Amino acid sequence: MTINAGGTYFLGAGSICRIAVAAVALCAPLLAGGCETSNNNSAPTALTEGPKDTGSYPNLNIPPQVAAKQLSKEETAAKLGELKADEQAQLAKGGGVKPTANPAALNTLARTHGDDTLKQIEGKCDPALDPNCN
Numbered sequence: 001m002t003i004n005a006g007g008t009y010f011l012g013a014g015s016i017c018r019i020a021v022a023a024v025a026l027c028a029p030l031l032a033g034g035c036e037t038s039n040n041n042s043a044p045t046a047l048t049e050g051p052k053d054t055g056s057y058p059n060l061n062i063p064p065q066v067a068a069k070q071l072s073k074e075e076t077a078a079k080l081g082e083l084k085a086d087e088q089a090q091l092a093k094g095g096g097v098k099p100t101a102n103p104a105a106l107n108t109l110a111r112t113h114g115d116d117t118l119k120q121i122e123g124k125c126d127p128a129l130d131p132n133c134n
Contacts, residue, residue, distance in 0.1 A: 051061030071079070116129055 051059075053059060053062060120130060
């Protein structure tokens, strides 16, 4: 078979019909197998017996046990009070939030930071930025 003959046979006007007929012929036994019915009239096991402990983990039919009791509103308030006291102690040690720098200085840094970094990456280092520059 030559390339031209193969091209006209497989890519001709009737090729879609030939492919569809072949697909139906190959898939018909698979589709017919799904139409079988059984004469077993029993109800599904889950509907007749209910949930059972099978010994395997997890059994989603049985509600889990509660691991610990929930905190009451008084206990919650006490725990929050302890956390606030710890926060105040940390702030007194100097662990608080530091004030932000001058916004104008931050804007200048934002404009020049990219160019300075590219110079260092490309090997065109500036001694003012990097004292170890050669």
